[in-house]
Amino acid sequence: MPFTGMKFELGQASATHGAMGALEDNKIAPIVILARHARGDWGDLGDDDKARNNAALVPDPESGECDRIVSHYILPDKQEVLCITEWNRSRTTILLPSDY
Numbered sequence: 001m002p003f004t005g006m007k008f009e010l011g012q013a014s015a016t017h018g019a020m021g022a023l024e025d026n027k028i029a030p031i032v033i034l035a036r037h038a039r040g041d042w043g044d045l046g047d048d049d050k051a052r053n054n055a056a057l058v059p060d061p062e063s064g065e066c067d068r069i070v071s072h073y074i075l076p077d078k079q080e081v082l083c084i085t086e087w088n089r090s091r092t093t094i095l096l097p098s099d100y
Helices: 017-025 030-038 047-056
Strands: 012-015 069-074 080-085 091-095
Touching (some): 017 091, 030 091
16 A cells, blocks of 8 residues: 555546646645545535445445445645546546536
């Protein structure tokens, strides 16, 4: 695992063009968002969504599958990005809410 304290696998990481622009505008490297997400820092989510992410860390006892994990970060200039890891942990994407 590339980050200390990772709570789950990220799979293949990517970012949309819009998200990359927002991160560049704020001088934030994508790796910073990925590291926060992988460590369980869900960003600017409500308590219900944070609880849903925490529950998604544990596979379903019957199927062995997990739910997807979604984080939301408000950048210093108030632009927003999402970070979504798919249910099977094959891919994590940083994107704008409008890309969703």
